[in-house]
Amino acid sequence: MPELPEVETVRRGLTRLVGGATIQSVTVLYPKMVSPEAATFVADLTGKTIEKIDRRGKYLLFRFNGDLTMVSHLRMEGKYDVQPAGSPVTKHTHVVFTLTDGRELRYTDTRKFGRMRLMATGKETTLPGLATMGPEPTEATLTFDYMKQRFQKSKKAIKPFLLDQSNIAGLGNIYVDETLWMSRIHPLQEVNTLPDFQIRQLRENIIKELNMAILGHGTTVHSFSTAFGEAGEFQNHLRVYGRKGLACQRCGTPIEKTKVAQRGTAFCPACQKYHKHVKQTMILGLTGGIATGKSTVSAVFREFDIPVIDADAIAHSVLAPGSDGVDQVWEAFGDRVFEAGKLNRKALGHIVFNDADELKRLTDITGPLISAAIKAAVSTYRRKHANLVVLDAPTLFEAGYAAKTNEIMVVKISAAQQLQRLMARDDLSEDQAESRIKSQLPLQNKIEKADVVIDNSGSVETTRVQVVEWLDKMGFIKTPAEDSAG
Structure with missing residues (x-):
């Protein structure tokens, strides 16, 4: 079934194709x-003009002049396309x-599950499904407070x-699996056991993943296509759905x-x-390449x-003296x-950084x-009920x-x-520094696996601001603006 990104992709395509078009006639080949x-x-x-096309959750809302709205649900296989009359x-x-311009907007559906309902604009909110639908997954409408209470x-x-549309609108099987993976949450975990930090993570990941999927024109797993008849592209970026037996990225x-x-x-x-x-303690893995500045970031946490x-x-x-x-x-x-x-x-470093074995x-x-x-x-920190613990590990992935x-x-x-900083910090030649850098997982690989990337190429203060913003967003600190507002 098309989920929010696919329906939004269709909405945007139809807006470009038929927004402002006037209907000359309608032929219903399947009355049900x-x-x-x-x-x-x-x-x-007949004679009505498509003034705009909205979306609510997985529903398309065709707005016509005369305060008329057609609610369209694609269900499993529904598609719209435009062809010459x-x-x-x-x-x-x-x-x-x-x-009236010589084209036809056609609705096809191999399973005949899709439905269209015509009604006065404003009345659509009383329809089953729409009447009880939860908030749209946007920064403005899906708030942390709402999620926590729910x-x-x-x-x-x-x-x-999450599949229940009365809680959050638009999520389906694909994006629930994806966002749970992103948030490190087991699909059977009871909702009321999630700590605040995981609710915040889940909220952010839902919003981010759906936006990315929209930019990728949706996910085509079986038969989804856009209003232009093209397959989506986001299936190429899925991290867990459809990857049974493959390595976790x-x-x-x-x-x-x-x-x-x-x-499934x-x-x-x-x-x-x-x-x-x-588990109320959040463990943040902090890593990067050698000499990229993890200590600068660690200092902000401290x-x-x-x-x-x-x-x-x-x-x-x-490896202290006398140790095992x-x-x-x-x-x-x-x-x-x-x-x-x-x-x-x-001497040990010279040997190991020049020989993988x-x-x-x-x-x-x-x-x-x-x-x-x-x-x-x-x-130890869990027993002390620490809210956040940072694990600063250069080989976080490798180990x-x-x-x-x-x-x-x-x-x-x-x-x-990175090369210049390492040479200066450890008094190494260029060859020695490059050898040590190459002994670790490439930095770009780590960036691709990251949830958060801190750019340490500028000033210390610029780096600090990024870390403070993350701490604030996750609820671990309050910024001065929040304190004064409270």
Whole structure:
């Protein structure tokens, strides 16, 4: 069934094609599709001009002069297209609007599920479906306060809740799966168990994803086409729907498919875990390329007393003198990385950043130790009921931490800036710096997996503003303007 982006795409196309056109005659080939009965439907529309075409949820609203509105629901397979008058009509064409300019607006529907209802403008809000429809998913109409109040009152699983048009207008199977994946929410998670930060995430992702799908002219999975007869393009950008068995684009775990409320449902079992108990602490994964400026961003979080788990500091500590990590490094690398009985970190770095096999050998040692320390730190902050914890990890994706976060923030700068900053910071030659950069996942790959991208190519203050805006949007701080308004 066409969802909001597809119906909006059709609306925009029809507005361009037939907006302002006048109907000369109407031919109803399948009378059950129209209301009132066909003769009245035809008589009322003859001579009328299409002044504009609106949309509410998945419904098209054709506005005619004389305060007349035709409510059209495409259902599963309905399509509108425009053809020259007199051209052959397919067997699935059920209503033909002949226009005074020599063209025909045709409605085709292989399943005959679509419906058109004509009524006085303003009365359409009393129709079943429209009368109880929830708000449109826009910044202005779908507010956090509305969602929180609505969510607190329901114990339903989140997927059927979102499919219910009385809660939020326009969502269907495809975009519910997509936005739940984006928000790391299991499709069976009870609505009233979602913490505030996940409600905010879900709200933002619903609005963002639907807008992106509209820009992509909708999703063509089976038969959807625009008013121009063209397929949509957004199916090329789906992250979870229709990807059963393929790797999750965030963490690499194979996507699974199950049934929820009798609907096929795709999700990542690692990123979208079901939680029996509400987890009020949000874990923000902070990453980027080496020398892109994660420490600058971390400093902003610390400025607001938000705890930061520094994976680099933990990595350093697991190789502290006398640690199990150092003993394992000795066994793996021998005295070539030790000097006077102490670990020579520079020598170790020179080896591992120039040999992928040696780097893997080191990460096989340090990885489990770092992961255990991070897990312990997160547990400590959860027990302290921290609202937000930042996991600052340069290898967030490579080390498999991405699936353990609720959102990922990537810090970016240009390739030239990254190279120059790394050379200056670590006193490296250009070749040495490039070798270290290449040892990590390319920065662009991380950006593509990010929920939030912080541009650190400008001043420190410019970077700070971006982080503060995110904190404010997510409800973790209040800006001075909000404080004065309150």
